[in-house]
Amino acid sequence: MNPPTLIAVVGPTATGKTALAVELAARLDGEIVGADSRQVYRHMDIGTAKPTPEDRAAAPHHLVDVVAPDEPFSLGSWLELAQQALDDIWSRGKQPLLVGGTGQYVWALLEGWRVPKVPPQPELRERLEARDGPSLFEEVRRVDPPAAARIGPANRRRLIRALEVYEVTGRPISYWQTKEPPDFESRVIGLRLPRDELYRRIDERVDAMIDAGLVDEARRLLAMGYSRGLPSMSGIGYKEACAHLAGDPSTGSGQGLTLDEAAARIKTETHRLSRRQHAWFKPGDGRIRWVEAGEGVLEASERLAHQWLGLPGALTHGR
């Protein structure tokens, strides 16, 4: 039997990945595996554009709502869960659909990154964070010149991770950072839109999120005890909603953003996000089969999927 094939749907935010995936899942007897670093958090629904209950009833979803907002989560945890989910889906004879805009997660899985098995060490990090940048950089340069060259002197976060791996394993992070091709095939559909139209859709969606109660959602999270400083709360939308609430007399004191300011900021931040996603999902990437978002995506994607999976119904028209 041929190696199983994973179909992935990637692309910038607000491009319709979720809707497409749900439809495709229905037609391919598939299940969805989320590759989204923000939809993993429970209670963060509106701001992450999480699949709706209807979406989730229409197709099984994995890797959505898997941790509480104050639980640590990272690439390593995601990879483990994703691999488990894939095995599970395949074992039941279903077709997995990897869907999401977190480029790091997607490529780490498809390229088989062997992430150093060193979970974050809170105490160690705290200690390292207290040090100044130059000393961190010097040390990385001493123990792991290639990593130092790649990371550069200014990126404290990654310098600290490099030292963390070194201290825990006794070997430089570069030693661990390898790739091993996964035991499955993968095919990637990329959804794309012209920049100006993408921005327009983002803006509309942000307004819709606010209408749908994004600020209340943030208020609720704060009330549950999830503080502004958590990584999960640094997500676009929540960050700004909290800044808005900070000026709300009922929540506290201080200067907050007006709702309009918050909305504007969420929009431009999301524009930036889509640009960074663009760096992970490049137009020239030969692995990605690009499809214009909007009219006809479903048909085009289904045709591709049938072709790739060797299913009847889409063979006649060339590749």
Add this chain to the structure above:
RNA sequence: GGCGACGUGGCCAAGUGGUUAAGGCAGGGGUCUGCAAAACCCCGAUCGGGGGUUCGAUUCCCCCCGUCGCCU
């Protein structure tokens, strides 16, 4: 019509008679192996227009244009 103020890259905004005219935002490009919607890196202007003064003007003077405010 008069008086006053202002006119610096798409927007906001420093600044000096003389090295390559701060910075922020927006925008564009990029890095990426356990925080990734994070973190980090790179990219843009000759200073409204025209005359002067000066060795030299974005910075001083004059005129024009424009904007804003006040006044008649």
